Amino acid sequence: MSFTMQNYDLRNTFNIEKSLLLFSGFYPRRDKKNNCLYTFSALFHTCVLYAQLLSMLIQLILERDDLSKVSETLHYFVTHVTFLYKLKNFTSRGKNLLNIEDTLTLPVFYGFSFDQLRQLKREMDDCKTVGKVFRVTCVGAVALYGMVPFLDKNKSMSLPLPGWIPDKVIGKYYHATFLFQMTAVTMTAYVNSTIDILTWMLMTVGSAQFNILKENLKNIDYRSEGNDKQSKIIERNFNKCVKHHKAIVEFVYKIEYTFSNGIFLQFFASVIVICATGFLMIIVPIPSVQFGLLATYFICMMCQVAMYCWYGHIVMTTSDQIGRFVYMSNWYESDLPIRKNLTIFLERTKKPVILTAGKFVALSLTTLTAILRSSYSYFAVLRRLYNDS
Numbered sequence: 001m002s003f004t005m006q007n008y009d010l011r012n013t014f015n016i017e018k019s020l021l022l023f024s025g026f027y028p029r030r031d032k033k034n035n036c037l038y039t040f041s042a043l044f045h046t047c048v049l050y051a052q053l054l055s056m057l058i059q060l061i062l063e064r065d066d067l068s069k070v071s072e073t074l075h076y077f078v079t080h081v082t083f084l085y086k087l088k089n090f091t092s093r094g095k096n097l098l099n100i101e102d103t104l105t106l107p108v109f110y111g112f113s114f115d116q117l118r119q120l121k122r123e124m125d126d127c128k129t130v131g132k133v134f135r136v137t138c139v140g141a142v143a144l145y146g147m148v149p150f151l152d153k154n155k156s157m158s159l160p161l162p163g164w165i166p167d168k169v170i171g172k173y174y175h176a177t178f179l180f181q182m183t184a185v186t187m188t189a190y191v192n193s194t195i196d197i198l199t200w201m202l203m204t205v206g207s208a209q210f211n212i213l214k215e216n217l218k219n220i221d222y223r224s225e226g227n228d229k230q231s232k233i234i235e236r237n238f239n240k241c242v243k244h245h246k247a248i249v250e251f252v253y254k255i256e257y258t259f260s261n262g263i264f265l266q267f268f269a270s271v272i273v274i275c276a277t278g279f280l281m282i283i284v285p286i287p288s289v290q291f292g293l294l295a296t297y298f299i300c301m302m303c304q305v306a307m308y309c310w311y312g313h314i315v316m317t318t319s320d321q322i323g324r325f326v327y328m329s330n331w332y333e334s335d336l337p338i339r340k341n342l343t344i345f346l347e348r349t350k351k352p353v354i355l356t357a358g359k360f361v362a363l364s365l366t367t368l369t370a371i372l373r374s375s376y377s378y379f380a381v382l383r384r385l386y387n388d389s
Contacts, residue, residue, distance in 0.1 A: 001140070008117060010104040010205055013124050017198040022371040024191050026087065027092045029165055045187055049087075052184035053080055055163030062164055073162035075276035079301070082269035083192045086262035090195055096258045100202065103254065108247045112212055120208045127204040130307060131197035138189045145185050149178070150361040151289045161185055165275050199259045203311040203355065210318035210353075222334035231335055238338060243344055245322070249353055252315060256355050263308055264358025267371060270305040274375040277301065279383060305371055309336050312355040312363020313338035320352035 021027035025042025056077040063069040103109075112120075145160040159165070161181045170373055220238060224231040277298045284290050323346050331342055355363045 006112075008121070010109060011101050013128075014198050014201045016055055017194050017201065020190060020194045021198070024187070026091055026094065026191065027144065028086055028098055030098065045191070048180070048184050049080075049187060052161065052163060052181065052188075053077075053084065055165060056080065056161070058164035060165070066286065069162075072280060075273050075297075076162060076270045077268045078276070080188060082265050082273075083188055085265050086123050086195055087182050087191065089262040090259070091343065093258045096254060100251070100254050100258070103247070103251050104205070106247055108244050109209060112216075116212045116215060120212065123204055123211070124201070127201050127311070131200065134197065134300070134303050134307070135193055137296060137303065138193045141293065141296045141300050142182075142186055142189045144289065146178075146182050148289050168370040193304075194258075195262070196307070197310060199255070199263070200307050202255045203252075203315055204234070206248060206255065206353075207311070207314045207318045209244070209248045210315070210322065211253075213241060213248065214318070214322055216244070217241050217322065218325040218328045220329055222330050222332075222338060223310060226334055231338075234334065235289055242341075245345075249319075252319075252353050252355065260356060261358050263363070264360060266308070267305060267357050267361060267367070270301060271371055271374045273301050274298065274305075274372075280376070282383065306368055309363055309365055309368035309371075310356075313365045316354050316364060319349075322349040 018027055022029070022038070023041065024045050025038050025040070026045070029038065056073055059073050060070060060077060063073070105359060148160060149158045157179060159170070159181050161184065163181070165177055215238075220234065221243070222234055224234055277294055281291060281294045281298065284294065326342065326349075331339070334342065357363060357367075361367050
């Protein structure tokens with residue numbers, strides 16, 4: 001049983017993420033329908049986000065001699081700067097997403113067996129589940145940001161986010177200021193998490209296509225027994241696999257081009273944020289709402305960087321296994337012309353497809369280990385400085 005684009009469209013796998021980013025005014029569009037609302041939403045989001053950034057920057061300058069306040073501000077400031085850079089990179093290269101969508105309409109990505117369709121849908125559903133868990137964690141962090149001023153006695157009448165705002169403004173317009181900061185943190189959470197989940201899902205599409213390609217290469221029957229018609233069928237099936245491989249590689253590199261720079265800064269910032277958050281967790285009382293907030297925030301940051309490395313690692317390993325699956329077939333019974341083409345194809349597949357962050361760091365579990373090791377090193381330095389002060 002085969003399926004076609006009408007039965008299952010790969011572009012529908014990230015419909016939720018696309019809708020959220022369209023609502024915020026940051027996803028590229030093909031038409032100008034509701035253009036005024038789209039532009040207004042983008043401007044509104046941008047103004048709120050950069051106003052919060054300016055507030056935190058002033059706070060860092062004014063409170064630069066207070067290590068605890070600097071750490072409290074820094075762990076969110078770095079996240080915010082990273083997010084704004086990711087957003088800028090996303091909008092500047094966002095039109096490439098339309099190219100990615102067009103790539104996902106190519107016939108080479110469709111027409112497989114029912115079992116392969118079920119496998120692809122299972123991998124996509126697993127990624128969606130991870131995305132839902134991550135999004136729920138982000139919602140929990142946002143909710144705790146809003147609850148801290150009301151449930152933590154030590155933070156009574158304070159603001160959810162660190163940042164400089166004149167005392168007169170806070171005293172006279174506390175609720176309006178509170179609403180502004182909650183709007184800023186909500187925007188940051190949902191747009192940032194949506195970009196992350198969109199990237200993970202596109203990576204999963206790539207790795208799922210590699211898995212389908214491996215099975216197709218393994219299942220080719222290379223016995224022609226001198227039959228010219230059978231030889232042409234074998235050649236056609238093999239050429240289809242070659243075209244499929246080329247299309248997947250190009251698709252993955254389009255993903256890298258679109259998101260790579262943002263991921264690189266995300267990795268760099270994660271070292272600082274994970275370190276600063278861990279440091280704050282040891283200096284605040286454990287039975288407090290603030291500690292729960294920091295713990296939730298810590299989980300969000302760990303999940304964010306870990307999933308990039310995990311899905312990048314899967315793309316690398318699945319692409320690296322293609323040659324092995326060719327050898328699982330009866331390639332040795334093929335005709336000489338097919339063997340020559342197989343040799344060329346196998347040489348190409350010796351180089352795995354590696355997604356990178358900024359062309360410097362490979363998205364892999366090795367990179368994740370290095371990030372965690374660096375975070376712990378900086379955490380140990382901060383703790384030593386705090387104990388000595």
